[in-house]
Each structure stands twice: as structure tokens, then as C-alpha cells.
Amino acid sequence: xxxxxxxxxxxxxxxxxxxxxxxxxxxxxxxxxxxxxxxxxxxxxxxxxxxxxxx
Numbered sequence: 001x002x003x004x005x006x007x008x009x010x011x012x013x014x015x016x017x018x019x020x021x022x023x024x025x026x027x028x029x030x031x032x033x034x035x036x037x038x039x040x041x042x043x044x045x046x047x048x049x050x051x052x053x054x055x
Contacts, residue, residue, distance in 0.1 A: 038045045 033042055034044045036044050036047075038047065
């Protein structure tokens with residue numbers, strides 16, 4: 001019983017310290033030349049959706 005309590009306490013302490021070790025600078029994506037360049041290759045992309053037809 002004591003081993004289970006110690007293990008649970010160690011897990012809670014570790015979970016509380018993990019956010020302190022993560023980087024604090026936000027990630028930023030590269031800027032795209034075009035607003036509709038989804039894959040970042042420098043060319044405009046076309047996104048289309050096809051709805052299924054009823055039988």
C-alpha cells in the first residue's frame with residue numbers, strides 16, 4: 001500500500017513539473033506568399049468538396 005502511495009505521489013509531482021520544462025516561446029508558422037497556399041509550395045491551391053448524391 002505504501003509503495004502505491006509513493007508511486008502515485010511521484011507521478012503527480014512529475015506531472016506538475018513537466019510544464020516547467022517545456023519551451024516557453026510560441027511556435028510560429030512560416031508566412032505564405034498566398035493566403036490560399038495550403039501546402040506551402042508557393043503556388044495557389046484549390047480546395048473542393050464533393051457531397052454524396054442520394055440514391
